[in-house]
Amino acid sequence: MKRSKFLKLKLREVSFISRALLSTKHPVLAHIIPMRRCNLACGYCNEYDKVSDPVPLDVMKRRLDKLAELGTSVVTISGGEPLMHPELDDIIRRIRSHRMIAGLISNGYYFTPERIKRLNDAGLEYLQISIDNVAPDAVSKKSLKNLDKKLQHLAEHANFHVNINSVIGGGIKTPEDALVIARRAVELGFSSTVGVIHDNDGTLKPLTEREKEIFQQVKKLGNRDHARLNWFQDSIADGKPYEWRCRAGARYLYICEDGLVHWCSQQRGTPGIPLEEYTMKDFEREYNTEKWCAPTCTLQCVHQVGILDNWRHPQQTSSGTHSASGEKESVGQMVGAD
Numbered sequence: 001m002k003r004s005k006f007l008k009l010k011l012r013e014v015s016f017i018s019r020a021l022l023s024t025k026h027p028v029l030a031h032i033i034p035m036r037r038c039n040l041a042c043g044y045c046n047e048y049d050k051v052s053d054p055v056p057l058d059v060m061k062r063r064l065d066k067l068a069e070l071g072t073s074v075v076t077i078s079g080g081e082p083l084m085h086p087e088l089d090d091i092i093r094r095i096r097s098h099r100m101i102a103g104l105i106s107n108g109y110y111f112t113p114e115r116i117k118r119l120n121d122a123g124l125e126y127l128q129i130s131i132d133n134v135a136p137d138a139v140s141k142k143s144l145k146n147l148d149k150k151l152q153h154l155a156e157h158a159n160f161h162v163n164i165n166s167v168i169g170g171g172i173k174t175p176e177d178a179l180v181i182a183r184r185a186v187e188l189g190f191s192s193t194v195g196v197i198h199d200n201d202g203t204l205k206p207l208t209e210r211e212k213e214i215f216q217q218v219k220k221l222g223n224r225d226h227a228r229l230n231w232f233q234d235s236i237a238d239g240k241p242y243e244w245r246c247r248a249g250a251r252y253l254y255i256c257e258d259g260l261v262h263w264c265s266q267q268r269g270t271p272g273i274p275l276e277e278y279t280m281k282d283f284e285r286e287y288n289t290e291k292w293c294a295p296t297c298t299l300q301c302v303h304q305v306g307i308l309d310n311w312r313h314p315q316q317t318s319s320g321t322h323s324a325s326g327e328k329e330s331v332g333q334m335v336g337a338d
């Protein structure tokens with residue numbers, strides 16, 4: 001990313017953070033899904049299908065206009081695989097036309113030099129790619145081996161910030177992979193983050209000593225801002241629940257392909273209100289609702305948004321929003337979500 005663009009982006013971030021600290025009346029981050037379809041089929045994922053059509057551009061534009069009207073600071077496009085949407089560049093342009101920060105989460109498979117240049121032209125500012133392993137296996141093909149060439153293209157051509165996320169815990173076979181992935185990310189000039197995940201049955205178990213060691217090494221290599229913001233991960237790594245105030249449905253919004261607002265990718269259906277009908281009354285209700293799933297949640301971006309308001313406005317429990325089964329997220333769901 002060019003230095004001038006990087007500095008401008010940092011200034012905008014500071015201004016958005018100041019605005020978020022001064023006022024609680026707008027969303028800070030929205031994830032929006034323009035396409036549920038994906039070219040991959042990771043064994044743990046509950047966020048893709050193989051059949052859905054792209055959301056039409058005019059519908060996406062209306063949704064983005066509504067997010068801007070609500071005062072949203074950052075919009076991150078997610079999926080499925082968003083690069084399969086034929087008009088992704090126009091979606092990014094619409095986000096930028098409202099002066100919102102434009103981010104993208106992708107599995108990385110479509111990054112040719114030409115495609116990267118088009119994303120530069122559209123005004124993309126952030127990209128995150130999650131890499132699950134060094135060599136592909138039956139569960140995930142999001143592997144360093146398959147993606148390294150794409151990462152090299154990004155290092156050469158991207159005029160946007162690139163972050164590579166790896167994962168640890170949850171019984172992942174080779175924890176050392178996270179370190180190999182993080183080292184490669186740093187070598188190519190990207191930032192790197194690491195997600196701590198639950199065990200296969202969704203229970204909160206401490207990382208093994210070896211996993212903890214690698215976790216600390218990867219954190220040291222990685223994005224220092226991110227490490228500062230993600231101290232909840234130390235509790236999760238120790239197998240302990242973490243007390244925080246999740247502001248999903250308010251400061252953080254998840255907009256699915258049908259245009260409904262949900263708490264997050266893992267709590268789809270709640271509240272499930274069409275974005276076009278979403279009002280500040282909905283925003284305030286969700287802002288003040290304690291989330292039953294918060295103590296074991298590992299969704300990094302929602303935690304980071306929560307920090308802005310963690311010190312103010314205690315929340316009330318709403319029995320109506322508690323999962324009937326009390327089920328926690330599965331390891332796969334959490335990997336897919338971040």
Ligand code: SF4
Binds near residue numbers: 040042046
């Ligand atoms: S985790 Fe990402 S790449 Fe894998 S199937 Fe799900 S949406 Fe596709």
Ligand code: SF4
Binds near residue numbers: 248265295
């Ligand atoms: S899973 Fe996490 S982000 Fe989603 S509603 Fe629960 S606490 Fe919030």
